[in-house]
Amino acid sequence: MKDIIDCCIPLPLQIVIDDVGWWSGEDGSKKHEPYRTGFIRDHVPADYQAIADLGSKLGMRPQAAMILGEWAETKDISSIPSCSKSGKGWNPENCNKILLEKTSNIIQSNQANIEITLHGISHEYWKEDTFTRGEWYDQNGKIRPIDECLQRLELFKKIMYDNLLGLFPESYVPTAFVDNFSPNKENFLELFKKYGIKYISTPFSTMLNAKEVKNKYYGIDNGIITIDRGQDLMQWNKFNVPIEGEVSGPICGMHWPNILHEDPARNNETVDLWVNHLKKYQLKLDRMLSKNTKEMCSQLVYHQQTLLSLNSNTVDIESSKIPEDLIRIINNSFFIKIDTDMNASFEGRNLEIVSQEYTHEGGHHVLEVIPHEDQCALIIK
Ligand SMILES: [Zn+2]
Structure with a gap:
């Protein structure tokens, strides 16, 4: 593992x-x-x-x-x-x-x-x-x-x-x-x-x-x-x-x-x-370039309102409630960057993985995910 x-x-x-x-x-x-x-x-x-x-x-x-x-x-x-x-x-x-x-x-x-x-x-x-x-x-x-x-x-x-x-x-x-x-x-x-x-x-x-x-x-x-x-x-x-x-x-x-x-x-x-x-x-692991304004706003809101906790092969993800005003203007997905073995693959719990890629230059995985619950997780398979 x-x-x-x-x-x-x-x-x-x-x-x-x-x-x-x-x-x-x-x-x-x-x-x-x-x-x-x-x-x-x-x-x-x-x-x-x-x-x-x-x-x-x-x-x-x-x-x-x-x-x-x-x-x-x-x-x-x-x-x-x-x-x-x-x-x-x-x-x-x-x-x-x-x-x-x-x-x-x-x-x-x-x-x-x-x-x-x-x-x-x-x-x-x-x-x-x-x-x-x-x-x-x-x-x-x-x-x-x-x-x-x-x-x-x-x-x-x-x-x-x-x-x-x-x-x-x-x-x-x-x-x-x-x-x-x-x-x-x-x-x-x-x-x-x-x-x-x-x-x-x-x-x-x-x-x-x-x-x-x-x-x-x-x-x-x-x-x-x-x-x-x-x-x-x-x-x-x-x-x-x-x-x-x-x-x-x-x-x-x-x-x-x-x-x-x-x-x-x-x-x-x-x-x-x-x-x-x-x-x-x-x-950088902690920064990313956004494709457009909607993606930037969405990522910013999730960046500020989501807690990650790391436990060996699992990342627990907890999103606090996003204000109604923002839900209508942001995407339901966000990006997460993970530093681990380049051959690792992932599965979600209460969470959908929309895309994933490994960037050799950055040395990390980049996953776009959609959380289905306030509490969800990413696990290395
Ligand atoms: Zn001006």
Whole structure:
């Protein structure tokens, strides 16, 4: 009989890339135009291919948190006055039909490796010719007028529809990382839920009322799971520089320039820096790269709410009750990694084994399982 040396329900990792969608790279903030990406050049379709390549090389579906204002027609932007500096500061000339069509084709043919995430239309909020930070909240955590939030959501939906970008996103990143974990924003989140939003991610370090979150990595805000993004490994406008530090939580947050190159034909050189940095998470016993947002959320919830106890050839698995709010948005399966003899095979008690493989590089077995009872077990045959 073979013994299990170690086992773990690994902490997942998902990539979230902010501020995708601008065509101009100019940081206009000093003249009260949008921050945009602060990149050295304007953006091109190859910059979307870079997201797809990052995802495909890691077997993931990175979230592209999109700002779609520069995809809009001028009349649409000017119909929401708080979206711009009186119509100035927007440069729709940067975007033309050819660019839109090329980008749309890239997004459509790379659905498995790009997930469009709601970020916003204009990123900030203008009153006459001056902006304050945050499109959906002000810096005090007060929600912007709800009718304007509705207009922005409608415009986001229209731009996606007009450009064949697929269904409205299920995930959302608050602009300027202003969020307020609050039971008093029911109407606001009901509106987001109506549009299909299920997952929010933002750094808890800048989220108001973060003390109300009971779990280390996530809280449930009016029925929507809100996940801590932690701290990005790189400043928002840096690119093609060595990546330092480790991702300690479930999200590797970054900004679009971080994965790009000054020469778009060389974007892959920067993408590969991230691929080399992140692929090692798949090899660790206690970490894994998630294929998509739903898998990341599911794995995170099971990671936090399941107890494993190891007894020679058996792993006893005890899941505490998962809140109703979460059951509707997570998978019924999760991944478990087991360090034992490479030739070992497994059977479940009150548990179904969906898939299993041995990774030689990581030196462990990876099993996807569905628990049928709160108490179940995995046993080496
Ligand atoms: Zn942003």
